[in-house]
Amino acid sequence: MFISKSLGTNKDGNLTIGGADTTVLAKTFGTPLYVFDENLIIENMRSYKESIDTYYDGRGIVFYASKAFSCKEMARIANREGLGLDVMSGGELFTAQTADFPLDRVCYHGNNKDFEEIQQAIESGVGRIVADSGEELQLIDSIAKTLNKKQKVLLRVTPGVEAHTHEFIQTGQIDSKFGVTLETGAAFDVIDKARKLENIEFAGLHSHIGSQIFDEEPFICAARLLVGFMAKVKKELGINLYELNLGGGFGIKYTKEDKPKPYRTYMQDLIAGLCRACDDFKVEKPFLMVEPGRSIVGAAGITLYTVGGVKNIPGIRKYVSVNGGMSDNPRYILYEAEYEALLAEKPYEEGTETVTIVGKHCESGDVLIKDIKMPEIERGDILAVLATGAYNYSMASNYNRVPRAAAVMVRDGVPRVIIKRESYEDIVRNDI
Numbered sequence: 501m502f503i504s505k506s507l508g509t510n511k512d513g514n515l516t517i518g519g520a521d522t523t524v525l526a527k528t529f530g531t532p533l534y535v536f537d538e539n540l541i542i543e544n545m546r547s548y549k550e551s552i553d554t555y556y557d558g559r560g561i562v563f564y565a566s567k568a569f570s571c572k573e574m575a576r577i578a579n580r581e582g583l584g585l586d587v588m589s590g591g592e593l594f595t596a597q598t599a600d601f602p603l604d605r606v607c608y609h610g611n612n613k614d615f616e617e618i619q620q621a622i623e624s625g626v627g628r629i630v631a632d633s634g635e636e637l638q639l640i641d642s643i644a645k646t647l648n649k650k651q652k653v654l655l656r657v658t659p660g661v662e663a664h665t666h667e668f669i670q671t672g673q674i675d676s677k678f679g680v681t682l683e684t685g686a687a688f689d690v691i692d693k694a695r696k697l698e699n700i701e702f703a704g705l706h707s708h709i710g711s712q713i714f715d716e717e718p719f720i721c722a723a724r725l726l727v728g729f730m731a732k733v734k735k736e737l738g739i740n741l742y743e744l745n746l747g748g749g750f751g752i753k754y755t756k757e758d759k760p761k762p763y764r765t766y767m768q769d770l771i772a773g774l775c776r777a778c779d780d781f782k783v784e785k786p787f788l789m790v791e792p793g794r795s796i797v798g799a800a801g802i803t804l805y806t807v808g809g810v811k812n813i814p815g816i817r818k819y820v821s822v823n824g825g826m827s828d829n830p831r832y833i834l835y836e837a838e839y840e841a842l843l844a845e846k847p848y849e850e851g852t853e854t855v856t857i858v859g860k861h862c863e864s865g866d867v868l869i870k871d872i873k874m875p876e877i878e879r880g881d882i883l884a885v886l887a888t889g890a891y892n893y894s895m896a897s898n899y900n901r902v903p904r905a906a907a908v909m910v911r912d913g914v915p916r917v918i919i920k921r922e923s924y925e926d927i928v929r930n931d932i
């Protein structure tokens with residue numbers, strides 16, 4: 501059994517993704533190569549969207565958090581599926597604009613949007629801006645005023661729930677670069693003062709408590725704190741907050757140890773928790789937003805590499821070098837993220853030796869997978885690193901002036917290039 505349902509094998513015994521033979525993909529498009537299974541992306545988008553339809557009467561919207569993998573084709577797919585798009589920068593917004601994404605379904609985030617970015621967002625007509633502070637709220641208001649517009653905004657708050665992969669704590673976490681604290685009364689004061697701002701429509705709250713979280717409890721806990729706060733704002737300020745964005749962060753299966761729930765179950769539980777809180781605090785059920793990123797694309801993507809040098813240091817370690825590394829996947833060097841890998845031509849073969857898969861960059865930390873059991877590997881083999889669909893291409897760099905890899909989308913076994921491979925000319929394009 502493979503960790504993602506996108507993967508399989510064909511009659512030649514080769515590894516497939518979305519029904520396409522990975523050895524053929526590598527030969528046709530070169531390596532390193534990001535490959536995505538469109539059917540799984542769509543299935544994931546639908547599980548979120550249909551959950552809101554089924555369990556919340558459709559009173560909400562799913563924003564795909566585009567930072568996980570931002571490109572025009574992802575914006576088009578999200579558009580076709582009726583999702584919104586979550587953007588964090590002028591560049592991500594520009595990507596949405598150039599893909600003709602309906603901007604009223606765009607939600608603009610970020611803890612430090614600059615003047616031009618806010619202007620770009622309001623001018624282009626994004627549906628919502630999530631303000632990070634009271635000061636930014638005023639800036640949004642004044643820019644909206646000069647543009648003669650009224651901008652809908654949410655306020656990002658830190659509800660005091662901090663979630664990690666396998667546990668969560670209610671910290672009253674005040675030490676965060678994101679948002680305004682609930683507990684200290686800071687968020688309350690911001691909302692109080694926002695009443696004077698004439699060019700914003702203050703719709704509600706936003707929170708995002710972490711990433712790669714497997715448990716729905718921290719989300720429910722956060723939702724409850726937010727609904728309680730909405731009740732307080734209603735009672736003491738007479739302000740009705742009617743929108744609630746609970747962020748993204750749901751986990752995916754990177755390795756066999758990870759056991760995410762089906763997204764529908766997670767959404768059903770989350771919505772039930774939200775409704776319970778609304779009943780308890782006698783708050784009208786808000787328009788609901790969620791922003792999954794990783795759980796839409798992460799497991800639907802793999803990266804194909806060609807194996808180069810294999811170096812055995814007897815008694816110490818065996819290094820297997822591939823023709824990419826931290827420039828296309830910086831997640832090990834950033835977080836010691838764990839991955840699984842398979843050989844394209846013998847995906848079912850049992851691992852016989854422990855190796856460390858490393859990249860080609862000038863950093864000892866340029867590791868893709870430390871200590872993984874693999875069958876015999878030699879130069880020229882095609883290696884697939886799994887579940888690399890999120891935060892790989894979007895975090896890629898040109899370190900060592902390595903051109904960024906191409907990305908291919910596979911639909912029902914048929915591949916198409918969605919991002920071209922960079923050339924050396926691209927690398928020097930901006931050099932004077």
Ligand SMILES: *Cc1c(COP(=O)(O)O)cnc(C)c1O
Pocket residue numbers: 565567568586609708710711712747748749750791792793794795890
């Ligand atoms: C990163 C982020 C997301 C998406 O998180 P995932 O873990 O990829 O689901 C959603 N909302 C905000 C505000 C984020 O910063």
